[in-house]
Amino acid sequence: xNEDARPADARHERLEELWGAPGGWASLSAVNHTTVxxxxxxxxxxxxxxxxxxxMLIRTQxxxxxxxxxxxxxxxxxxxxxxxxxxxxxxxxxxxxAAMYLIPKMIGTRDLVFPRLSAFGYYCFLFGGxxxxxxxxxxxxxxxxxxxxxxxxxxTFSPGIGSDFWLIAITFVEISAICAGVELVVxxxxxxxxxxxxxxxxxxxxxxxxxxLMIVFGFPPLILASILxxxxxxxxxxFFDVDGGGDPLLWQHLFWMFGHPEVYIIFLPAAGIVSxxxxxxxxxxxxxxxxxVLAIVVTGFISFGLWVHHMFTVGIPQLALAFFxxxxxxxxxxxxxxxxxxxxxxxxxxVVFHLPMLWIVGFLVVFICGGMTGVMxxxxxxxxxxxxxxxxxxxxxxxxxxxxxxxxxxxFYYWLPHVSGRMPSDKLGRWGFWLVFTGFNVTFLVMHxxxxxxxxxxxxxxxxxxxxxxxxxVSSVGSFVIAIGVxxxxxxxxxxxxxxxxxxxxxxxxxxxxxxxxxxxxxYNFASLPPVATRHPMWETPDLPQSIAAGKHGLAEWEHxxxxxYGSDAITGRLREVIHLPSNSWVPLQVAMAIAAVCxxxxxxxxxxxxxxxxxxxxxxxxxxxxxxAHPGAAPLSDGxxxxxxxxxxxxxxxxxxxxxxxxxANGTFFAALLFGWFYLWTSSPEAPARSPLPLPPVLAxxxxxxxxxxxxxRVVLKLRKGRDRNLQRNLWFVSALGFGHVAxxxxxxxxxxxxxxxxxxxxxxxxxxxxxxxxxxxxxxxTVLQAVRxxxxxxxxxxxxxxxxxxxxxxxxxxxxxxxxxxxxxxPMQWTSS
Amino acid sequence: MDQQLMRVPLHPLHLVIGLxxxxxxxxxxxxxxAIACTFAxxxxxxxxxxxxxxxxxxxxxxxxxxxLWQARACWRATSLPEASGVTGQFIGSVAAAAYLASAVASVxxxxxxxxxxxxx
Numbered sequence: 017x018n019e020d021a022r023p024a025d026a027r028h029e030r031l032e033e034l035w036g037a038p039g040g041w042a043s044l045s046a047v048n049h050t051t052v053x054x055x056x057x058x059x060x061x062x063x064x065x066x067x068x069x070x071x072m073l074i075r076t077q078x079x080x081x082x083x084x085x086x087x088x089x090x091x092x093x094x095x096x097x098x099x100x101x102x103x104x105x106x107x108x109x110x111x112x113x114a115a116m117y118l119i120p121k122m123i124g125t126r127d128l129v130f131p132r133l134s135a136f137g138y139y140c141f142l143f144g145g146x147x148x149x150x151x152x153x154x155x156x157x158x159x160x161x162x163x164x165x166x167x168x169x170x171x172t173f174s175p176g177i178g179s180d181f182w183l184i185a186i187t188f189v190e191i192s193a194i195c196a197g198v199e200l201v202v203x204x205x206x207x208x209x210x211x212x213x214x215x216x217x218x219x220x221x222x223x224x225x226x227x228x229l230m231i232v233f234g235f236p237p238l239i240l241a242s243i244l245x246x247x248x249x250x251x252x253x254x255f256f257d258v259d260g261g262g263d264p265l266l267w268q269h270l271f272w273m274f275g276h277p278e279v280y281i282i283f284l285p286a287a288g289i290v291s292x293x294x295x296x297x298x299x300x301x302x303x304x305x306x307x308x309v310l311a312i313v314v315t316g317f318i319s320f321g322l323w324v325h326h327m328f329t330v331g332i333p334q335l336a337l338a339f340f341x342x343x344x345x346x347x348x349x350x351x352x353x354x355x356x357x358x359x360x361x362x363x364x365x366x367v368v369f370h371l372p373m374l375w376i377v378g379f380l381v382v383f384i385c386g387g388m389t390g391v392m393x394x395x396x397x398x399x400x401x402x403x404x405x406x407x408x409x410x411x412x413x414x415x416x417x418x419x420x421x422x423x424x425x426x427x428f429y430y431w432l433p434h435v436s437g438r439m440p441s442d443k444l445g446r447w448g449f450w451l452v453f454t455g456f457n458v459t460f461l462v463m464h465x466x467x468x469x470x471x472x473x474x475x476x477x478x479x480x481x482x483x484x485x486x487x488x489x490v491s492s493v494g495s496f497v498i499a500i501g502v503x504x505x506x507x508x509x510x511x512x513x514x515x516x517x518x519x520x521x522x523x524x525x526x527x528x529x530x531x532x533x534x535x536x537x538x539x540y541n542f543a544s545l546p547p548v549a550t551r552h553p554m555w556e557t558p559d560l561p562q563s564i565a566a567g568k569h570g571l572a573e574w575e576h577x578x579x580x581x582y583g584s585d586a587i588t589g590r591l592r593e594v595i596h597l598p599s600n601s602w603v604p605l606q607v608a609m610a611i612a613a614v615c616x617x618x619x620x621x622x623x624x625x626x627x628x629x630x631x632x633x634x635x636x637x638x639x640x641x642x643x644x645x646a647h648p649g650a651a652p653l654s655d656g657x658x659x660x661x662x663x664x665x666x667x668x669x670x671x672x673x674x675x676x677x678x679x680x681x682a683n684g685t686f687f688a689a690l691l692f693g694w695f696y697l698w699t700s701s702p703e704a705p706a707r708s709p710l711p712l713p714p715v716l717a718x719x720x721x722x723x724x725x726x727x728x729x730x731r732v733v734l735k736l737r738k739g740r741d742r743n744l745q746r747n748l749w750f751v752s753a754l755g756f757g758h759v760a761x762x763x764x765x766x767x768x769x770x771x772x773x774x775x776x777x778x779x780x781x782x783x784x785x786x787x788x789x790x791x792x793x794x795x796x797x798x799x800t801v802l803q804a805v806r807x808x809x810x811x812x813x814x815x816x817x818x819x820x821x822x823x824x825x826x827x828x829x830x831x832x833x834x835x836x837x838x839x840x841x842x843x844x845p846m847q848w849t850s851s
Numbered sequence: 852m853d854q855q856l857m858r859v860p861l862h863p864l865h866l867v868i869g870l871x872x873x874x875x876x877x878x879x880x881x882x883x884x885a886i887a888c889t890f891a892x893x894x895x896x897x898x899x900x901x902x903x904x905x906x907x908x909x910x911x912x913x914x915x916x917x918x919l920w921q922a923r924a925c926w927r928a929t930s931l932p933e934a935s936g937v938t939g940q941f942i943g944s945v946a947a948a949a950y951l952a953s954a955v956a957s958v959x960x961x962x963x964x965x966x967x968x969x970x971x
Contacts, residue, residue, distance in 0.1 A: 214941065310949060313945075317867070317870035317873065318873075335884065335964060343960065
């Protein structure tokens with residue numbers, strides 16, 4: 017322990033008590049980012065080991081021709097689960113966990129802005145993962161590939177509940193990803209240290225900001241696709257079945273709209289680790305900070321324009337293929353900018369080859385090779401030749417293992433002393449690296465050749481005499497070398513907690529703020545919150561840990577008993593308010609358990625139980641929202657409030673508003689994907705509907721009521737802003753009544769419409785759109801009722817006007833999507849009919 | 852500071868506007884092409900570049916021109932008094948480069964229309 021960086025005992029104890037996790041079973045109620053981030057990491061690595069064992073089974077089966085260690089059906093389950101576990105339960109959650117752990121420390125604050133959301137996200141990830149793995153124990157794991165292509169995954173070709181497990185559990189896990197995305201975006205933008213302008217942010221924060229925004233926009237299409245496919249499997253609604261005007265390619269589009277950005281969602285944070293570590297071990301600032309920021313932003317966007325390159329063989333016109341081929345090559349440019357920035361930094365610095373740097377060098381070698389084969393695959397004729405062969409398997413492993421696992425382990429070794437206060441063994445660590453690096457290249461380098469010789473993916477065995485025998489044997493031997501390397505790393509880490517030498521403060525002489533926190537890690541990060549005027553605070557102010565620990569900076573007092581952090585301007589880092597955060601809570605766990613009950617009920621086709629569980633979820637969520645603002649459990653109104661900066665719940669702006677807006681971006685992407693599905697099915701089956709299936713009067717009446725409600729709510733917020741709360745409660749009741757009227761007329765429209773979703777794909781899409789509007793309309797009305805009740809309790813009013821302001825964008829959003837839906841599914845079909 | 856930045860092209864939104872335009876441009880030409888190939892008479896059978904190819908190239912040049920103009924505006928804004936803070940210069944220069952990259956990428960997509968038939 018570093019006595020000089022640890023606050024005086026009394027202060028440390030009080031801060032730990034205020035911010036820390038309780039002991040025993042009560043620790044399940046912990047919400048602070050350090051605890052939650054570490055839980056993500058440990059759980060994710062647990063799933064990684066499961067995925068690794070599945071990989072060993074695959075390689076054992078393929079080591080020799082004509083083996084029958086596993087049968088074809090089980091082999092299908094194994095490779096499906098290997099891909100699913102590694103992508104959804106390891107790669108993304110682990111990087112989210114690393115970001116959750118590191119970001120508040122790097123931006124000089126004490127926690128993320130929505131701690132309960134962090135904890136909720138973790139439990140969704142944990143329960144979703146366990147639910148998915150339980151399908152293996154039950155012997156009915158999904159077997160249609162990690163991409164779940166239809167029609168293979170539909171009820172005809174995948175009977176049983178394997179695919180249902182995938183669709184429901186993965187959607188559950190994706191809730192976790194969206195939570196993390198919203199959380200990280202708002203935290204990075206609104207809770208940085210005083211003076212930490214955008215251009216002063218550690219480069220890692222730019223990477224995580226991009227990753228989080230990509231999650232927000234990238235995951236909703238897959239959530240939609242999973243819901244549609246599950247509706248098709250369970251309720252017989254038609255979306256992907258050509259007999260009813262559906263199209264299996266719609267699944268592929270929606271899946272890869274998520275799937276390709278996901279590759280960069282995985283790569284960008286890993287590249288962030290590289291951009292953080294290289295300057296530290298080169299002992300100089302990153303060369304080309306602005307160029308790297310530009311590259312991050314450009315990569316994030318271009319990655320959304322590549323999804324069709326996974327579909328080059330499905331029969332798309334050449335011109336359209338060319339668009340995506342060009343875009344696929346363009347994305348190599350920002351990646352190359354980053355690589356040159358890293359090389360230039362190494363070139364200009366004096367590199368110290370500690371263990372993390374070894375993994376970084378391994379990353380550079382492996383990832384650049386993977387990038388090269390990526391450019392090869394962007395070329396359409398070559399892509400056609402090697403499509404669905406082991407060449408693609410080799411490429412994706414070079415990109416994902418090289419681009420994610422190597423930097424992740426580098427970061428793991430780099431920040432391990434921060435967590436444990438001890439150093440890992442250099443000797444064991446180097447053994448681990450060389451075993452993994454050698455084993456990886458032995459496994460996958462030759463696999464390119466296996467693919468070029470024509471061996472297809474996903475075959476459970478192959479005949480002798482095709483020239484693939486020795487290549488497969490080499491790959492299998494290499495995979496076991498990787499396994500020995502991973503075991504060596506695990507032993508190293510396990511032993512270091514007991515035998516590792518004590519780490520010095522800031523053992524790598526790093527430049528970023530996380531090394532100014534106590535070591536081993538504390539729950540509160542900083543005893544006082546320092547101003548930051550440079551990108552390299554620990555290099556330019558080496559005594560920062562001491563002054564922080566001595567309470568010489570902001571928010572050093574704890575007597576009020578609130579968890580407080582600064583809220584700052586998104587651009588300049590100027591302080592704007594004090595954000596009060598919720599304390600430990602059981603509600604996130606309870607909500608996640610209730611959602612798990614919904615999922616299990618759906619799997620068991622116990623729909624009444626599922627409906628009951630949904631009601632429980634809603635009640636718990638409303639209880640969650642109740643404990644906010646001026647509630648006695650949060651920050652009740654008092655005379656002793658901060659003078660210099662207001663508490664955020666006393667303002668019209670704060671993290672909740674930003675969270676609402678970012679959440680609505682994800683929601684809007686979901687809606688846009690639904691509209692895409694509508695138009696896609698229209699163009700793929702243009703002869704299908706020549707009518708508007710909805711009756712005009714109730715739809716128009718519903719829209720008018722909704723518009724009136726939104727105008728009414730807007731007026732309420734404007735009056736609050738002017739400092740007037742006369743008839744506030746009555747007005748909120750009136751708005752909610754209009755909202756319920758809107759919902760009731762929409763139900764009328766739904767019941768009056770001659771929709772046959774089990775026969776016609778477009779009817780099925782219309783039904784989903786109406787259900788979407790109903791859910792949102794109902795939610796808006798109920799949330800407004802809650803606001804009216806909170807006025808009665810004194811939690812909303814002139815002194816605490818925040819919550820109606822947070823709710824207002826939701827009403828605006830609902831109004832927008834309602835009239836957009838009206839235009840797409842009512843006006844457009846009317847136009848068809850008339851033409 | 853942030854209010855000042857809103858008035859000149861130094862707001863962080865400019866870091867993403869150009870690239871958003873590029874993504875929308877890609878969606879528009881891909882989706883528009885699908886609709887045109889489905890409904891425009893004679894287009895589906897065209898064996899060489901046709902009127903829609905010309906339209907795509909023209910639109911690509913238009914989109915790129917707007918993006919280049921924005922890149923210039925951002926770059927020039929870095930010398931304004933409002934950009935005297937390092938943040939303004941940082942955002943202005945990175946946004947200018949992002950607009951430039953978007954313009955190049957937009958033209959790159961459009962160039963494909965010079966070569967391939969629209970619907971085959």
